[in-house]
Every structure is written in structure tokens, then in C-alpha cells.
Amino acid sequence: MIIHNTSDSIQRALLPFFKKNKSIGFVPTMGALHMGHISLVEKASIENDCVVVSIFVNPTQFNNSQDLEKYPRSFKDDVKILEDLKSNIFVFAPEVSNIYANKIISKKYRFSGLENKMEGKHRKGHFEGVGTVLNILFRIVKPNKAYFGEKDFQQLQVVKKLVEIEKLPVTIFGCSIIREENGLAMSSRNKLLTKIQFNEASLIYKTLSEVQQKFNVYSISKLNNIVKERFKNRNLLKLEYFEIANIKTLKTVKRKRNNNTYRAFIAVFLGKVRLIDNIMLN
Ligand code: PAF
Secondary structure: OOEEOOHHHHHHHHHHHHHOOOOEEEEEEOOOOOHHHHHHHHHHHHHOOEEEEEEOOOHHHOOOHHHHHHOOOOHHHHHHHHHHOOOOEEEEOOOHHHHHOOOOOOOOOOOOOHHHOHHHHHOOOHHHHHHHHHHHHHHHHOOOEEEEEHHHHHHHHHHHHHHHHOOOOOEEEEEOOOEOOOOOEOOHHHHHOOHHHHHHOHHHHHHHHHHHHHOOOOOHHHHHHHHHHHHOOOOOOEEEEEEEEEOOOOOEOOOOOOOOOEEEEEEEEEOOEEEEEEEEOO
16 A cells, blocks of 8 residues: 655645546545544545545644554554555555645634534634644545544534635545444544443443433433532543534533434543543433
């Protein structure tokens, strides 16, 4: 498998696809690939003539330099995983300088307020960083379709807004969350968990499932209290936020209204590892 480390190199490889109007599917990643990523690549490869997988740990979306430093990296394993899929895959793994030249800064974006809620509130500048790198990557790869996991549901909504703002000719697809046997949503960050933390982390999905089951019966405030209660006095787990939000605006909901669709969102710390998850409620 040829690895393309520069935008020139990947564009040269994709030239025949651009010229013949063949469909390019794109799966942007930060590496440390898992079954969640693989499910995106498989979907992309069914729906397109080729798939580009980018592996790029984007510095501008980290609001904490330690988090960036510790982000799991397993490039050799990632390439092996992609090779084993035996699909028409191009790997694009640029250097930071190739993406940002000498200015590692985010573009100023406003995503209709989506950027200020939940992840945006707790990780300042995160979505501007995500928007900046994806705008650059989309302009290099020129995909027809791009695939994102619903584990990062807020990111998915932001990316749809980005495509509108930048008028990019790409269709964005959200794909279902893939879970470990214990219910934990697959994430590159799971690699940073100890065995004990991994087992404890099953409480995240267990709690979300409980909220889903009780959603029609209990008020939002009662559900919020149930979640607080579940995470109270847990030595290994620290609840950062739990919110029930409207899926379009991502605004926190205090009272349910007819004809609105809601999702529950959660962020939890296990030591220094921060995990997020979400679930559809109605
Ligand atoms: O979800 C991710 O891995 C990243 O946020 C993305 C979309 C690759 C942008 O860096």
C-alpha cells in the first residue's frame, strides 16, 4: 500500500478518478484505527470507486497540549488494518507542515451556535480546529462523499454546517456507533484505558440505555438526576456533563415537546482519559 505524505502526492494518485468523474469516498481519521473506523471504510468502499483514509492527528483541535501529546498513535498497525481490507484504499498521512505550512492556527468559524455547546463548551476552540482541518482536507481530496461516526454526533452536525458555509461539493454521511462487547463506544482513546478502567467504563452505555428506556416515562430533570446518581461516589469515573439535547440545534432541553427529536450526550473522565458517547431517545 502506497502512503501519500503530501497533498501533491495524493492528488496525483487521485487524478484518474477526478478526470473520469469516478466517485471518491473519504474517511478522515486521526489514526489508532478500530472497528468504528473500519465500518466507515467498508461503507465508503461499497458506495464509491475508491476510498481515501486520512491519518492526521490535527493539532488545532486539541485545547490541551498534554492530550495532543498522549493521543494514541499506531501508524504501522493502522496501515496493516487498511491493507487487510483489500479495498481500493489510498492512505493520506501528511505532516503538520504540509497541512498548515508555518501557521498552525484555526480559521474563525461560527457554526450557528453548535460550536458552543457540550464538546465546544468543554474544549474551547475544538470545533474551529476540526472545521479548519476538514476544510483543508476536503479541498485536497475533493471527495464526493465523506463518512463520520455518530459517536461524535456533535462533530457530525458541525461538519454538515461546515460544508454549507464553505460550499463544498461533498455529501456527509453519519454512521452508527460501533460498541465493544461491554457496550463501550469504540474510540481511539479506549487504547489509553487500563483493564479496570475499561470494565468500569461500561457504566457509560449502561446509563445511556437506562435513560433511553425511561425517556417516555420520566421528566428531563428526573432523568438528569438519575444519571448524576449513577455516577455519584464512583472512584474511577468522573461525570463531566450529561445533557439531553435537540438533535438539530443541540440546545439543552428542559422540557420535552411534541415532534422534536432528542439525543442524550455524555462526557466522562477515567483518570485523564476523557470519553464521550450519545444515544437516540425518540
Ligand atoms: O473524528 C476525528 O477523528 C477528527 O476530529 C477528524 C474528523 C479526523 C478531524 O481531525
